[in-house]
Amino acid sequence: HFCSKCCIKSAQMCLTGQYIHFQVHKCALSSNNSMVCFHCNSYCKLDSGWVRSVRPQKENLFLHVNDGSSLQSLQVVASSELNHRLLTFGSAVEISGSLVTSPSRKQEVELQADQIDVVGECNPVDFPFKIKKKHGLEYIRQFPHLRCRTNAFSSLLRIRSEATAAIQQYFKEKGFIQVHTPVLTSNDCEGAGELFQVEVSSKNQDEEGHQHFFSVPAYLTVSGQLHLEVMAGAFPGVYTFGPTFRAENSQSRRHLAEFYMVEAEISFTQSLEDLMKVMEDLFRSTTEHLLDQCPEDVALYHKHVITYTEAINILNSSSKKFAFKTDWGCDLQTEHEKYLVKHCGDFPLFVTDYPYALKPFYARDNQDQPLHTAAAVDLLVPGVGEMCGGSLREDRLDLLKTRLAQAGLDEAYGWYLDLRRFGSVPHGGFGMGFERYLQCVLGVDNIKDVIPFPRYSRSCLL
Amino acid sequence: HFCSKCCIKSAQMCLTGQYIHFQVHKCALSSNNSMVCFHCNSYCKLDSGWVRSVRPQKENLFLHVNDGSSLQSLQVVASSELNHRLLTFGSAVEISGSLVTSPSRKQEVELQADQIDVVGECNPVDFPFKIKKKHGLEYIRQFPHLRCRTNAFSSLLRIRSEATAAIQQYFKEKGFIQVHTPVLTSNDCEGAGELFQVEVSSKNQDEEGHQHFFSVPAYLTVSGQLHLEVMAGAFPGVYTFGPTFRAENSQSRRHLAEFYMVEAEISFTQSLEDLMKVMEDLFRSTTEHLLDQCPEDVALYHKHVITYTEAINILNSSSKKFAFKTDWGCDLQTEHEKYLVKHCGDFPLFVTDYPYALKPFYARDNQDQPLHTAAAVDLLVPGVGEMCGGSLREDRLDLLKTRLAQAGLDEAYGWYLDLRRFGSVPHGGFGMGFERYLQCVLGVDNIKDVIPFPRYSRSCLL
Numbered sequence: 001h002f003c004s005k006c007c008i009k010s011a012q013m014c015l016t017g018q019y020i021h022f023q024v025h026k027c028a029l030s031s032n033n034s035m036v037c038f039h040c041n042s043y044c045k046l047d048s049g050w051v052r053s054v055r056p057q058k059e060n061l062f063l064h065v066n067d068g069s070s071l072q073s074l075q076v077v078a079s080s081e082l083n084h085r086l087l088t089f090g091s092a093v094e095i096s097g098s099l100v101t102s103p104s105r106k107q108e109v110e111l112q113a114d115q116i117d118v119v120g121e122c123n124p125v126d127f128p129f130k131i132k133k134k135h136g137l138e139y140i141r142q143f144p145h146l147r148c149r150t151n152a153f154s155s156l157l158r159i160r161s162e163a164t165a166a167i168q169q170y171f172k173e174k175g176f177i178q179v180h181t182p183v184l185t186s187n188d189c190e191g192a193g194e195l196f197q198v199e200v201s202s203k204n205q206d207e208e209g210h211q212h213f214f215s216v217p218a219y220l221t222v223s224g225q226l227h228l229e230v231m232a233g234a235f236p237g238v239y240t241f242g243p244t245f246r247a248e249n250s251q252s253r254r255h256l257a258e259f260y261m262v263e264a265e266i267s268f269t270q271s272l273e274d275l276m277k278v279m280e281d282l283f284r285s286t287t288e289h290l291l292d293q294c295p296e297d298v299a300l301y302h303k304h305v306i307t308y309t310e311a312i313n314i315l316n317s318s319s320k321k322f323a324f325k326t327d328w329g330c331d332l333q334t335e336h337e338k339y340l341v342k343h344c345g346d347f348p349l350f351v352t353d354y355p356y357a358l359k360p361f362y363a364r365d366n367q368d369q370p371l372h373t374a375a376a377v378d379l380l381v382p383g384v385g386e387m388c389g390g391s392l393r394e395d396r397l398d399l400l401k402t403r404l405a406q407a408g409l410d411e412a413y414g415w416y417l418d419l420r421r422f423g424s425v426p427h428g429g430f431g432m433g434f435e436r437y438l439q440c441v442l443g444v445d446n447i448k449d450v451i452p453f454p455r456y457s458r459s460c461l462l
Numbered sequence: 463h464f465c466s467k468c469c470i471k472s473a474q475m476c477l478t479g480q481y482i483h484f485q486v487h488k489c490a491l492s493s494n495n496s497m498v499c500f501h502c503n504s505y506c507k508l509d510s511g512w513v514r515s516v517r518p519q520k521e522n523l524f525l526h527v528n529d530g531s532s533l534q535s536l537q538v539v540a541s542s543e544l545n546h547r548l549l550t551f552g553s554a555v556e557i558s559g560s561l562v563t564s565p566s567r568k569q570e571v572e573l574q575a576d577q578i579d580v581v582g583e584c585n586p587v588d589f590p591f592k593i594k595k596k597h598g599l600e601y602i603r604q605f606p607h608l609r610c611r612t613n614a615f616s617s618l619l620r621i622r623s624e625a626t627a628a629i630q631q632y633f634k635e636k637g638f639i640q641v642h643t644p645v646l647t648s649n650d651c652e653g654a655g656e657l658f659q660v661e662v663s664s665k666n667q668d669e670e671g672h673q674h675f676f677s678v679p680a681y682l683t684v685s686g687q688l689h690l691e692v693m694a695g696a697f698p699g700v701y702t703f704g705p706t707f708r709a710e711n712s713q714s715r716r717h718l719a720e721f722y723m724v725e726a727e728i729s730f731t732q733s734l735e736d737l738m739k740v741m742e743d744l745f746r747s748t749t750e751h752l753l754d755q756c757p758e759d760v761a762l763y764h765k766h767v768i769t770y771t772e773a774i775n776i777l778n779s780s781s782k783k784f785a786f787k788t789d790w791g792c793d794l795q796t797e798h799e800k801y802l803v804k805h806c807g808d809f810p811l812f813v814t815d816y817p818y819a820l821k822p823f824y825a826r827d828n829q830d831q832p833l834h835t836a837a838a839v840d841l842l843v844p845g846v847g848e849m850c851g852g853s854l855r856e857d858r859l860d861l862l863k864t865r866l867a868q869a870g871l872d873e874a875y876g877w878y879l880d881l882r883r884f885g886s887v888p889h890g891g892f893g894m895g896f897e898r899y900l901q902c903v904l905g906v907d908n909i910k911d912v913i914p915f916p917r918y919s920r921s922c923l924l
């Protein structure tokens with residue numbers, strides 16, 4: 001089903017097959033009944049959607065009807081006789097009629113309705129969103145079960161869906177295998193943040209009570225990386241894209257208890273440049289996909305690379321007072337990251353080669369004493385700070401063994417050492433916060449506004 | 463990067479860009495160094511992978527090397543001098559050389575190696591998989607961190623990744639929005655199985671102890687349906703594809719504690735036929751995608767439709783003794799489902815219009831007293847039994863209100879009643895177990911063998 005005018009697949013704009021919503025029944029512009037495209041504003045027929053405005057005039061009734069397939073609503077013109085008290089803002093309607101060229105300049109086409117049925121009422125007094133009123137995001141956020149009915153949030157949902165598809169398409173084209181890494185895990189000692197623990201609901205538990213369902217304590221994953229590394233032992237490239245969890249007691253605009261992360265591992269690589277190339281390509285190709293129809297040359301696409309040591313020098317020679325100190329060896333805070341991005345021209349910025357002591361056991365030792373850094377890299381972006389973090393992984397069995405033993409983790413990670421024993425390959429990987437990505441490209445301030453159902457400390461609505 | 467011979471995108475077979483694995487350095491068949499495709503067995507160069515066999519002969523050394531991009535390994539021929547004690551089954555190698563036409567009939571091409579580097583050793587005594595030995599699935603399952611190195615499981619991972627892409631492509635082409643429904647939920651009363659409860663890990667808890675992180679008890683989702691119904695209030699079609707949880711204390715071959723489910727909701731529909739069309743199309747198009755290169759006319763594609771009442775009549779007139787009784791009103795057990803599928807010719811079978819009392823509050827009342835059924839449908843498939851279950855949703859406010867009140871759920875589901883208050887539309891939806899789907903199309907007996915990291919009662923390895 002392609003539109004003969006603009007060659008855009010009609011399925012992207014409207015549902016086909018058994019549940020057609022844009023369909024020509026009796027068309028004023030064409031003699032045939034073939035499917036046509038709404039995108040290029042050529043003729044079509046809208047037969048169901050939600051009322052966005054009602055303007056009764058003397059002879060005619062004007063409606064705007066939206067079916068969620070795009071931001072744009074369709075103008076519907078009907079005889080005043082078809083007006084009805086249930087035809088209110090927010091109500092769901094099914095309409096039959098003909099699409100004709102519009103006499104107005106505001107739209108190319110409009111629907112002349114023969115019949116309008118209200119299939120779902122909507123009392124405008126009770127409905128929390130009011131006609132023609134622009135509600136703030138904070139107000140909208142109070143109605144998680146209804147906010148998809150606003151322009152802002154329905155747009156966000158379309159964009160999120162497109163971005164998800166673009167990420168998957170990127171990795172598929174590059175030959176990566178998508179792995180469903182588990183949400184439940186018995187790894188409890190990675191120390192990458194506060195953990196959620198999982199047990200059978202108390203009301204379902206036996207009298208006996210507290211035996212673990214899995215025999216061992218189980219947690220919600222904080223990262224799929226170690227599981228991906230298992231699969232990196234048999235494939236040149238693997239990735240995962242799914243929910244990740246942190247039990248951080250934070251009410252910040254940047255944190256959620258449940259968020260989506262893209263993580264990838266690449267085998268047979270020994271350079272951070274390889275990793276940075278994938279991180280950059282992923283960002284670029286996903287964003288290009290989103291901007292498909294508006295191909296401006298976005299400044300976003302510039303980028304810089306500095307080392308952690310250079311970053312510290314920049315911070316130390318700044319006149320700005322930071323809340324956290326910036327000695328070599330310190331972790332970069334959000335205030336530092338934002339300063340660095342600004343300092344480097346407000347473009348995406350890679351920071352490489354972090355202090356060895358700051359990084360987890362799996363980061364590859366650069367063996368560059370006395371400074372002693374690890375082959376790790378973060379991608380910082382304007383407005384958000386850290387969006388991606390990655391590293392080459394320590395593939396040398398002896399070094400990894402020593403480090404795990406020093407941390408008292410060698411027993412728990414026997415299986416991880418096995419990966420280095422049986423045909424290990426030099427590899428590296430990274431993770432990208434999907435919500436952070438959306439915040440960055442959309443300029444959305446609060447992370448709760450880029451996820452369908454936000455979960456955070458003291459809030460798990462619905 | 464398309465292969466000039468078979469027009470297949472080379473990226474599907476091998477990684478491109480910064481991490482090329484199949485690349486022509488010095489080609490015996492071509493004078494240029496352009497990227498070519500391995501799929502059509504034309505010339506290329508493999509430069510890294512894992513050794514699948516080593517056959518040293520008097521003058522030559524023969525290796526089979528596999529990089530995980532397909533089941534097929536590449537034959538490598540080298541001078542005996544390049545043999546090395548570390549060149550063992552399972553070791554990771556990087557090879558340079560030229561690809562030439564093979565003198566043998568077994569393969570069209572082979573790689574003449576100039577240099578072979580073992581980048582990852584593999585001690586064949588310790589490695590649990592042995593050369594040329596066909597290990598059983600039960601044996602393989604004991605090594606969740608290494609089983610991707612077997613042919614059987616690396617194939618499964620490629621198929622799972624392709625099936626995931628096919629499902630997403632199907633819905634995208636039909637104009638559905640993908641929604642990331644939450645894993646964490648405060649809905650505890652749906653009663654669709656045993657729940658996992660989530661709390662901050664005890665070691666991270668304050669002294670005070672047992673205050674809930676989310677202020678309310680939180681659970682792992684058993685279904686994204688209600689959240690999807692929220693979004694069905696603003697879009698003609700929505701779907702979700704992600705992990706789902708059941709705390710069932712089962713060691714069966716058919717159940718997991720964490721499994722993947724595809725769920726969809728379709729607005730503006732009033733017929734089970736619409737739902738069945740989508741369920742069937744999804745199954746058909748995903749399977750066609752998987753069979754892309756082997757377009758046999760599979761018997762799988764036939765299907766039948768019967769009502770629950772007809773199903774009960776079939777079961778009651780059977781001479782077979784069932785463990786569970788088959789009076790009208792009973793739930794269909796796996797033994798019944800398998801019998802019905804066999805009885806109807808071992809094809810996929812829709813069973814519609816189940817007893818109203820068996821179905822949850824959201825199933826649409828058929829109002830067909832005295833039998834009294836609901837507009838629900840299951841899709842049963844050979845070898846597996848129930849693969850999909852769906853229903854039209856009760857969109858009539860008064861009926862839904864009464865039913866929720868009878869169940870004492872009207873307070874907890876006030877937000878769900880709101881969805882029927884503000885522009886409700888007739889809609890329906892369904893869920894498909896992704897692992898059940900894979901079991902069905904691959905004929906895999908144990909569900910643990912179609913998921914990367916299985917979680918079930920008493921087992922949460924890695």
